Amino acid sequence: MKIERDFSLRGNPVLRHALITAGSKGLGKKVSEMLLEKGCSVSINFRSDMDAVEKLKKDWGHYGEDRLHFFQGDVTKKNDMERFVTEAVNKFGRIDYLINNAGPYIFERKKLADYTEDEWYEMLEGNLSSVFHLFRHAIPIMRQQKFGRIVTYGFQGAESSPGWIYRSAFAASKVGLVSLTKTISIEEAENGITANMICPGDIVGEMKEADIAYSRGIADVQTPVGRSGTGEDIARAIMFLCDENSDMITGTVLEVTGGVDVINRYR
Incomplete structure (x- = not known):
């Protein structure tokens, strides 16, 4: 893929453009929302939920087509990801933030020997190869x-390569992603590019799209800080890493967990 563009600032402020996978609902929705609120234009990848996209087009319609772009594609398919980047650059002329929010996950608790080959490769392709x-x-x-x-996504403790019972394929792909993220941070530092990983805690259900204020009104005895994490918590951390002045922060794995111990709950 070869895309020719003039990336000079020409003395004018740049409207930053973000690519985010799975940005139409869940944690990704809150990240997309905050990027738009901060003045960015956003290209949002989604796989199949057209109803969610149509709702966002209405809810976020005031941002206009010049700020918002939806792309239907599967992160496990490399051709889809190439087209995603090409469409975004053709429409907005640049890519400033790449937020790798998507990542398949198998909720059924099963040991490695009980995984099918399809399940194994879905975890690797969706969580590592897609990035x-x-x-x-x-x-x-x-x-x-x-x-x-x-910005990539990991899980609590991913930097130390822990064993995670019943989550072997997911954990293996994310641990590989830690190394990939750190390597890119070194290789691309000279080009003004940073690469960091966010590790969300146990954020489930409605909390994925919830605000911090809402969470503070609901006690959560399972989380040491006393409330559940939210999509806003993740979005705030990502916006900090994307800041112009956060260039000294690269190759970092940042846990946003509220102190909860996710991987040891089944031991």
């Missing part, structure tokens, strides 16, 4: 800009 394909197409654009912020 490689996005990196490969987005980083050359960021290099031309001399600016980029990349």
